Amino acid sequence: MNAVRRTLLRLVAGAAVGALAGLAVAQAAPPATAAPSSSSAVTVSGRGEFRDMRFTVSQTADLTSQAVTVSWSGGTPSTFAGTLFDTDFVQIMQCWGDDDGTVPANPGPPRTQCQYGASPTTDRGSWPGNDYDDTRRVFYSAEPTNYGQDDRYGATNPNAPGEVPFKPVSGATVTSNTQNNPYFNRNTTNEIDFARTGADGTGKEFFEVQTANEAPHLGCGVVVKTDGVSRPRSCWLVIVPQGHLDLDGKPYADHSQVNAGSPVSSTNWKNRVAIPLRFNPVGTNCALGSDERPTTGSELAADAMTSWQTALCATGKVYGYTELGEPDTRARLGNDGSSGLAFTTRALGADAGTSAPDDPTVYAPTALSGTVIGFTIERRPKATASQATQRLAGSKIESIDLNPRLVAKLLTESYRNSPWGAVIGSTAAQGYGWARNNPAGLASDPEFIALNPEFAELSVAETPATDTDLLTSLGHSDSARAVWQWIVADKDARGFLAGVSDDWGMRVNPYFSTNTDLNPTGFAFDPANTDTYPKSDPWCTIPPGTGATEKQCMIDFHPYVADMHAGALHTLRTDSLWKASWDPLASPPAYKNSGPQTVGSRFMITITDAASAARYGLRTARLLNAAGTYVAPSGVTLTAAAASATGKSAPEISPAKATAKDAYPLAQLVYAAVRPAKLDAAARKDYATLLRYAAGTGQTTGADPGLLPAGYAPLTRTLRARTTQAADALLHYKAPSTGSGDASAAGGGSGGSTTTGGTTGDLSGGTAGGTTTGGAGASASATPSSAASYGGGKVVQTTAAGATPADPANPLRYAVPVGAALGAVAGVGAPFAGGGRLRLPLRLPLPGGRTVTVVPEVALPERLRRLLRP
DSSP states (O other), rough: OOOHHHHHHHHHHHHHHHHHHHHHOOOOOOOOOOOOOOOOOEHHHHHHHGGTOEEEEOOOSSSEEEEEEEEEEEEEOOOTTEEEEEESSSEEEESSSOOSSOOOOOOOOOGGGEEEOOOOOOOOTOSSOTTTSSSEEEESSSSOOOOOGGGGGGGGBBBBBBBOOOOOOSOOOSSSOOGGOSSSOTOOOEEEEEEEOOOOOOEEEEEEEOOOOTTTTTTTBEEEEEETEEEEEOOEEEEEEEOBBBSSBBBBBBBBOOOOOTTOOOHTTOOEEEEEEEEEBBBBSSSSTEEEEEEEEOOHHHHHHHHHHHGGGGGGGEEEEEEHHHHHHHHHHHHHHGGGGESSSOOOTTTTOOOOSOEEEEEEEEEEEEEEEEEBBBBOOOOOOOOOHHHHHHOOOOOOOOHHHHHHHTTTTSSSSTTTTTTEETEEEETOGGGTTTTSSGOOOHHHHHSSGGGGGOOOOOOOTTTSSSOOOOOOOOHHHHHHHHHSSSHHHHHHHHHHOOOTOOOOOOGGOOOTTOOTSOOOOOOOGOOOOOOOOOOOEEOSOOOOOSSSEEEHHHHHHHHHOOOOHHHHTTTTOOOOOEEETTSEEEEEEOOOOTTSSOOOEEEHHHHHHTTTHHHHHHHEEEOEEEOOHHHHHHHHTTTTTTTSSSBOOOOOTTSTTTOOOTTTEEEEEGGGGGGGGHHHHHHHHHHHHHHGGGBBBBBTTTTOTTTTTTTOOOHHHHHHHHHHHHHHHOOOOTOOOOOOOOTTTOOOOOOEEEEEEETOOBBBOOOOOOOOOOOOOOOOOOSOOOOOOEEEEEEOOOOOOOTTTTTGGGHHHHHHHHHHHHHHHHGGGGGOOOOOSSSEEGGOOOEEOOOOOOOOOHHHHHHHHH
């Protein structure tokens, strides 16, 4: 009998220890990482005179509205006729349709189905092309000996130019005046008319891929049925290299002008390189009429939600997502807990003048991203620049360094040319003497040049459209607050705002001064409590040289965009939205947008989010952090900053407290916030499902639908565990009984009014509690609606399974049960391995140098308990 008792004791203790060991292994598992590589990059060789060129497109599958990198090598350096592109450049466009069969070795679309030819019809003074090479017109300027197929379009002799029609996916065809077609124009097209090949024979462009949402006439991504199978319509990226032969195949006769000809002419089209593009489906991915749960909030979560939705649609649960500034989101959830799940970077009650609700709020870490300063800048060397810099003309700058004071100068409109027309020559308008000796813009600021020396040799047209301000979004946001918090944490930036000149004598725009005595409004600017990008300067004028009869003000010179996503897109296009040209012939006369900047000298900079910057191929600035290091946003630097987050309910990342050397100062941790007492059990279950997916597969990085897009860092193991605990807290929430004042979520115990995945304290450690208390019982619900709330731009849909998604690829889910089984076997077999008595209590090592003391306490059936009695 004693032998039986000893065996049972070893069995029970071994199982308990083995289970804990398995738990330790699972907890020590690495964080979610990238999915196995399945790159869709494609490299294609040129033909004919371009046979030595190699063209690479960085991504050709799982495409949405985004940018892809088009690079090439083996080319001949571009040449110019004055300021116009002349020979050896590249033109890029997007097309639709089936293979036309003309080049069996490189299938591609008909040239009539390509979005090309929307070059400017007016204001072409600084445009680097002519009507021959940037439109759909076909004009043979050398002696014609072979017109190919272009005679069908009217090109019968040098004095009778033809025009290649454009055929949209609808079938209607534009046969003339294609520059003014009703489908695309200079402000909406994604065509690249001129891409430069550098002195080393290489080049690179970031090409905006457009879906049917942006270009319905191409229809890319729309689900169509082919041979009985429904799939998203694929399209083409077409590259046409231009060399030094005219359309008749002979060398240019006159090198004083551009003779390249249209890329859609039959002669140039023979050299085209076509690469198929495969899109994610566009439109309603979830079943029509499906009920949905509402989610709202932070734009920082938008790209992640968009990706997750695609993978989860088939399960039938739909989650509507509406983008809303975080302060407004918190106010909405605080006022109406039945509104559903909200994405935020701060806890309810964190905003001035607000308080947290009495009932519990569950916070689940969902996404780790950040606010970034993205840019498109091309090198335009000064005439005095070194030969090395001259060789880089037209190429893109990959990195710049910015400190808080430089960003403060931009946001406060303190550069001389920011209040456009306030200083002309040496004359300053009344009240703008402060601007007279300030640098015209960022690129000529000695402080900026000290950090970025190559700009000393570069020329920038410093206007409201370029380097005198940042393109910013309208409305309240935690991203804007983070930027201002970063600025006010810096001593030099605080001094500048207070009226202290920088080391080179630059002064702040007094309308943004934190010194009441300097601010003309009589009130001090308060950046520490600002969560917008104000345009406080009241300057208005008729812009010099326009001949206009109406004034423009600062909001006209520096327009807002709707959100950070739009800011990234317009920065890719280098379209500042400033309506800089006066059109006296319009009815009534009005200002108009001149469109994107001229290739080769583009300069545009914006505040956006890391995901949007990655999506549209923007370069991002390295920012000065609290440790004195210039750091770019990346998975490593975002994670380093997240380790510094502090707070009890929704720990925040503070720029001043992110003191690790590699911490990115504008990292932001996004939480899903839910008030379970205000939801019914069905709603809590649905939101718990979404959280489980976000903490699991949703943290694996990759381009495939359902994964974590570029611009996010996977949540750490600790954060994912807290999200799972938060899902449990929702799933097992029980309303407090009348008079008890206690609402127990997952984990047991009672006390606090909020939970962060069932835990309190900062994100670097803490212990599990999983308890929420207080508040009224569950009464209302985020009721499913049969009407979909999503639809282009601001609103995205997302779905999640009714049950927790399986994770078959993760063997760590078996760590605890397997550990228990092995522990039981080991416990029974210990005597046969020379082991002595089982010594209790046991001390088990855990990750991070911690240990846990184990004293097994297991409930056994009564029959077995009798065997263990002495």
